[in-house]
Amino acid sequence: MQSFNYVVKDEVGIHARPAGLLVKEAKKYESVITIVKGDKSAVATKLMAVMALGVKCGEEITVNVEGADEETAAAEIKAFLEANM
Numbered sequence: 272m273q274s275f276n277y278v279v280k281d282e283v284g285i286h287a288r289p290a291g292l293l294v295k296e297a298k299k300y301e302s303v304i305t306i307v308k309g310d311k312s313a314v315a316t317k318l319m320a321v322m323a324l325g326v327k328c329g330e331e332i333t334v335n336v337e338g339a340d341e342e343t344a345a346a347e348i349k350a351f352l353e354a355n356m
Contacts, residue, residue, distance in 0.1 A: 302338025
């Protein structure tokens with residue numbers, strides 16, 4: 272399993288538009304990508320679950336990636352977050 276932390280920099284956090292982009296990106300990989308905030312977690316391919324985390328600007332999330340292409344998926348999801356959130 273690959274794992275990394277990320278601090279959200281988008282002014283409004285992970286709301287509908289960036290969450291939709293994240294879900295679309297996560298669906299490109301075989302691996303299961305899970306986003307964890309505090310005691311809540313969501314599979315990154317589930318839009319409503321990602322939005323339900325209520326991630327705000329400045330909050331830290333942990334991204335766990337597990338599966339056949341986890342190294343590639345973790346690196347590319349991290350780059351995606353840095354570019355978009």
